[in-house]
Amino acid sequence: MSLVAGIDAGTQSVKVVVYDAARREVVATVSSPLALISDDDGGREQHPADWVAAVRTCFDRIDPAARARIAALAVSGQQHGFVPVDADGNVLAPAKLWCDTSTTAECARIMDAVGGTARAIALAGNPVLAGYTASKLPWTKTHRPDAYARLATILLPHDYLNFVLTGQRFCEHGDASGTGWLDVRTRSWSADLLHATDPDRDLGACLPPIASPDALFDIAPAMAGQLGVPATVKVAVGGGDNMMAAVGTGCVEAGRLAMSLGTSGTLFAYSDTPVIDAEARWAAFCSSTGGWLPLICTMNCTVATEQVARLFGFEAREGDALVRATPPGAGGLVMLPFLNGERTPDLPLGKGVLAGLDTTNTTPAHVYRAAMEGATYSLKYGFDAFVHAGMRFERIVLTGGGGNSAAWRQMVADVFGLPVDVPAQAEGAAFGAALQALWALRRAGGDAASIAEIAREHVTADPALSVTPDPARTPAYAAAYRRFLQHLDAVTPLQRG
The missing domain is CATH 3.30.420.40 (ATPase, nucleotide binding domain)
Known part of the structure; x- marks a missing residue:
């Protein structure tokens, strides 16, 4: 009788889907809007505290009886954003987002430092494009030097919400590959690209550990109380919104x-x-x-x-x-x-x-x-x-x-x-996060079903919309x-x- 939930923190809103896998039925879909800070230089930012407040608002709108049945949840988050966090877990500045183009010059400088675009692709599989996380670090060093000096951990938006939910700092391969630093062939950080981003600092020490796709974490007791969910809830690793939409669309x-x-x-x-x-x-x-x-x-x-x-x-x-x-x-x-x-x-x-x-x-x-x-x-x-x-x-x-x-x-x-x-479930990213939580929860219980098998079982098309x-x-x-x-x-x- 347990349920799973998916949280999708996008640019315009936070959405939460609660799913009954046994009945193959979404029992709740709620959302809360987000504001965007826009600057003439192409800057696009949000306050991470607003994401957390929106998550709380969404859970407040879900029937307490449904919340009490949630066994696991996962977060889908907008990719590429940069949330600077200090050693105590405090956010040091607004998050620069995927759609922020104010760091275009920094992209070029990072790639020039490693030998050009072709060399960046050879190192990581991708160039450092406008909006990717890597370019946001030198921008912050120049424009927000106090925040940069106190930086202890580099978190993506989805990583930050996981940190709020669990008290632990970790990331995962899908979202991490959108930073510009991850060698997607080996699934490991590129020391050369990190050095090119800041030759005066070991940015690798600021990166959280990479969790396995089926990892589960305990929810922080305080957050369980604020969301009205059981203290036994498990938090799956989730991923970037595109990665979770891939799950939600099969x-x-x-x-x-x-x-x-x-x-x-x-x-x-x-x-x-x-x-x-x-x-x-x-x-x-x-x-x-x-x-x-x-x-x-x-x-x-x-x-x-x-x-x-x-x-x-x-x-x-x-x-x-x-x-x-x-x-x-x-x-x-x-x-x-x-x-x-x-x-x-x-x-x-x-x-x-x-x-x-x-x-x-x-x-x-x-x-x-x-x-x-x-x-x-x-x-x-x-x-x-x-x-x-x-x-x-x-x-x-x-x-x-x-x-x-x-x-x-x-x-x-x-x-x-x-x-x-x-798909019959319209909120692809939030639904995908819920299915990822379901997969991880079942694997922890000894079920060897693959994520593809989970998707085939639960992702269906709406024939009226084809x-x-x-x-x-x-x-x-x-x-x-x-x-x-x-x-x-x-x-x-x-x-x-």
């Missing part, structure tokens, strides 16, 4: 492709071996379940459609009707939706571009469609790199807030030319995508400075 075995349409957009595919690209067209991450997760990330997805909705004074949920009222290709309107800079394509200093305006397409509906198409084409740009490398997929499993849009689901099917399924490509629209989208690429080629030299 993308834990080869051949599956998952897409997340959230603030950022992601594509990821499970592999039993490292999948590293010499041109860094994707992130060669580890999974949080013992494998690898080649991943493509765009920094502007629902943020683009929501920005357009705010601009014209309507709610994003009204956008489907506007998309249906306009033709594929938005009447020639093209948006490069790089409002937060961009990672795919690699334009950290990029800005949004709206092109092709004329007297017929300058309408809220056309601009909204152009934003949705632009976000989708950015993901298609990354998908093309997967295909060029020989990866093949039969279907797309879609998650994230954008997946709630029927128009967006159909657009993905039409642009990618693949059928689209949507869509297939419409061949009547495919040519129009193909032409619009070519226009997108042409505009991208034209502005890239300008946006790279």
Whole structure:
């Protein structure tokens, strides 16, 4: 009769899912919003205390009877963030987030120090990109020297919440591979990249130990009391939000492709071996379940459609009707939706571009469609790199807030030319964290089931939301995508400075 819970600490909100595995039923889904601190230099930050407060708020909204039945939980957290913590566990400064592009110059300096981008890929499997944790350390050393001097432990957002829950400092391979320091081939820290980040300090001493994917920790008694859960609750290692979304969409075995349409957009595919690209067209991450997760990330997805909705004074949920009222290709309107800079394509200093305006397409509906198409084409740009490398997929499993849009689901099917399924459990990352907790709890009890077997048992598609490509629209989208690429080629030299 026990339950498992998944906590997803994202950029916009904290979500908690409570799952009854015996009945295969979600018994509670709650959320609490988060504020974002934005600066003109590309800085994007949050206060870690706000995450903790949001977690408490979420648990307060769950029926006490359900909370009392929770046996294990796990945390999914936004990747790449930097939470500086002192020896006593105090947070020293706001957390710089994945979408923070203020440290672009620091990325270049770190890679120059090891011999360039190719050398960084040789050392870790990935370059140090804008938003990755590594570049946030020299930025903090320069701009927040007092905090940097007192730094004892480097924690990612999900690591910090685990620290709050358990009182222990640890990380795991999936989220750690997004720091820029982890050699994903060997699953060990790169001494060369750590030294390049700060040659005057042993940053390795600030990194927490890496826990195994199925490890369990005891919840701190004080936190159990604050959340209203039993003092016997176990905390699984959890992982980065993309890694937990992979679990929640069943993308834990080869051949599956998952897409997340959230603030950022992601594509990821499970592999039993490292999948590293010499041109860094994707992130060669580890999974949080013992494998690898080649991943493509765009920094502007629902943020683009929501920005357009705010601009014209309507709610994003009204956008489907506007998309249906306009033709594929938005009447020639093209948006490069790089409002937060961009990672795919690699334009950290990029800005949004709206092109092709004329007297017929300058309408809220056309601009909204152009934003949705632009976000989708950015993901298609990354998908093309997967295909060029020989990866093949039969279907797309879609998650994230954008997946709630029927128009967006159909657009993905039409642009990618693949059928689209949507998991019955909409909160992919939170649900994935709950399943990871279930897996770890069962393994601790002697059950040898693999995470893939757990996913096959509990991850199901909602047949009412599945869509297939419409061949009547495919040519129009193909032409619009070519226009997108042409505009991208034209502005890239300008946006790279």
